[in-house]
Amino acid sequence: MLEIDFNSDVGEGIGNDARIMPFLSSCNIACGAHAGSESIIAATVRLALAHQVKIGAHPSYPDPINFGRVVQPMPIKDLSVTVKEQILLVKQSVKTQGGTLSHIKPHGALYNQAAVDARIADCIIDSVLEVAPECSLYVPYQSVIAQRAKEKLNIKQEGFADRNYQSDYSLVARSLPEAVLMSPPEVWDHVLPMLTKNELRTIEGTTLPFQLETLCFHGDHPNAVAILQYVYEQCRAHQIAIV
Numbered sequence: 001m002l003e004i005d006f007n008s009d010v011g012e013g014i015g016n017d018a019r020i021m022p023f024l025s026s027c028n029i030a031c032g033a034h035a036g037s038e039s040i041i042a043a044t045v046r047l048a049l050a051h052q053v054k055i056g057a058h059p060s061y062p063d064p065i066n067f068g069r070v071v072q073p074m075p076i077k078d079l080s081v082t083v084k085e086q087i088l089l090v091k092q093s094v095k096t097q098g099g100t101l102s103h104i105k106p107h108g109a110l111y112n113q114a115a116v117d118a119r120i121a122d123c124i125i126d127s128v129l130e131v132a133p134e135c136s137l138y139v140p141y142q143s144v145i146a147q148r149a150k151e152k153l154n155i156k157q158e159g160f161a162d163r164n165y166q167s168d169y170s171l172v173a174r175s176l177p178e179a180v181l182m183s184p185p186e187v188w189d190h191v192l193p194m195l196t197k198n199e200l201r202t203i204e205g206t207t208l209p210f211q212l213e214t215l216c217f218h219g220d221h222p223n224a225v226a227i228l229q230y231v232y233e234q235c236r237a238h239q240i241a242i243v
Helices: 017-023 038-050 076-096 108-114 118-131 144-149 184-197 224-237
Strands: 002-010 026-030 054-058 101-104 136-140 155-160 199-201 207-209 214-217 240-242
Touching: 002 017, 002 038, 002 054, 002 184, 002 224, 017 038, 017 224, 026 038, 026 101, 038 054, 038 076, 054 076, 076 101, 076 118, 108 118, 118 136, 118 144, 136 144, 144 155, 184 199, 184 214, 184 224, 214 224, 224 240
Parallel strands: 002 026, 002 214, 002 240, 026 054, 054 101, 101 136, 136 155, 155 214
Antiparallel strands: 199 207
16 A cells, blocks of 8 residues: 655644644644744644644744745854754654654745755754754755755655646746645646656646655645645545555
């Protein structure tokens, strides 16, 4: 039987965490930099533990105004400090409630930049090694951070269920109308070849090789609940286990 991890970004104040959690096997909790707060982190950890969902930290550029989706020029030393502080904030909350932090997944602009920029990738890798070396690191397939992290950390290669890709494996920019897939059947058609054929269909119409261990559903998507439920049910119908 095929297996896949379903993850989603939570604790971001969207208001649907309780509705999407039953369909997840892991979650990425905002660390207070682009969204969230200590009290929201604690509540989200509690919710994830109740649903037996693996818990990850979701560090970001400290930029709530842009929801962490705009690159913030800052010294690498300062970026390292904030990434470590964010991870530790979630890690401590999980520990306090009797759980274990499972993974780290950078958010937004930080994630996208680490995919192509060795300096940013190394900053994230070194920060994780310092404060949470036991955790997996969620990374994009064929990315700079995946290549640089694979000898140092356990990595999980990630695909995006609700986002279109370009032929260089990058996500289509959110400023473009075709960036986000909106309907549940459309998302399933996008995901199925990833899971069953190790193939990615790009916006240009090309088909590329693709490997993934975890599949991301954006919690802030307007149709997040419907999409997750539909793909969850389709996976079960196609004998694909969500683990």
